[in-house]
Amino acid sequence: MRTVRVGAVGFVVVALIGVACAQDKKPAVITITVPERGYKETVVKVDGDEVIGTGATRTFTTPALEAGKEYTFKIEALIEPNNYTKITRPREIKVKAGDAAKIDLTTEDKKLDKIVVRWVPTPVDIVDEMAKLAKIGKDDVIFDPGCGDAVMLIRPVKELGAKKGIGIDIDPKMVAEAKTKAKAEGVADKVVITEGDILNEKDMAGAAEATVVLVYIGDDLGARMSPVLQKLLKPGARVVSHRFKLGDWKPDRTVTVKGADGDDYVLHLWTVKEKEKK
Known part of the structure; x- marks a missing residue:
């Protein structure tokens, strides 16, 4: 019976540690500001996945992140100010677990932005x-x-x-x-x-x-x-x-x-x- 009890206690301890680790992980929330609607609604992607939403502000919630570590997310906006111009605006942002971060994609960067005209x-x-x-x-x-x-x-x-x-x-x-x-x-x-x-x-x-x-x-x-x-x-x-x-x-x-x-x-x-x- 003693062996059983020790095993049960060990199982509980491991389970509690697992819960504690899970509780340490938190998502970060990134608020992305993009140009107002032009010819088409601006499309925003984070690490290749589209962020659903419309208007000048989009919100992306990251997966649960491990506390104390810094993570980099790649953000890209496809801006179409008219029916013949497409502007791809890539940026990166670094966040930690629990952060409430903001990034502004309304400003041009001549080195990073790519422009294609039909x-x-x-x-x-x-x-x-x-x-x-x-x-x-x-x-x-x-x-x-x-x-x-x-x-x-x-x-x-x-x-x-x-x-x-x-x-x-x-x-x-x-x-x-x-x-x-x-x-x-x-x-x-x-x-x-x-x-x-x-x-x-x-x-x-x-x-x-x-x-x-x-x-x-x-x-x-x-x-x-x-x-x-x-x-x-x-x-x-x-x-x-x-x-x-x-x-x-x-x-x-x-x-x-x-x-x-x-x-x-x-x-x-x-x-x-x-x-x-x-």
Whole structure:
């Protein structure tokens, strides 16, 4: 009987220890602030799993965490401010058992955020209006970051006799399509198109050769690209953007033109100034 009693007591002790350990483990609660709804509701994921909810604040409760240890959770927001822009915003947060933590995903981080813009073609007649605003001539080299099917390169080279067209696009399928189109239009020898990222300064090297930049890209990417353009472009270079501005770089002129489809199109013009001597 004594042996039985000792075994029973041991079992109870082990059980109590197990309960105590379980009680030591507590979840952490993470409050995540995201941009207000844009074109679509922002999607939030923690360690790859979607956090159910809507609006500017989401709450994630972690699994039970062991006391005294620090845990890292990867948080990602997919933000769609409009129907052509997707922003992926990854962050990390460290928490301990019982923490009530907060993280703000409303602020941009140029090093971490990834921006993808869906390609939308600019009508040919509006491309011609952009070329007219830039006063493109035979000595000009045209650069189009995010060139899509390269219409902004092909038209000035073919119709206005521009010296050269340089384009980059992040989508290899669009690069292939643009090269095919340039060949079909008989300007493949004067239009150079490569795969590249407009947020990578090395890929934007063509801007240093350009005298004219024609661009149709979203406000978010335009703002990120603007400092690179201003750094690489030579004084006298002209930039014309269809619809979108380039961050806080104020255009020298903004015009509205009537398209063949009857719609109004806004175009912005910048002329690169001489850099101030320090």
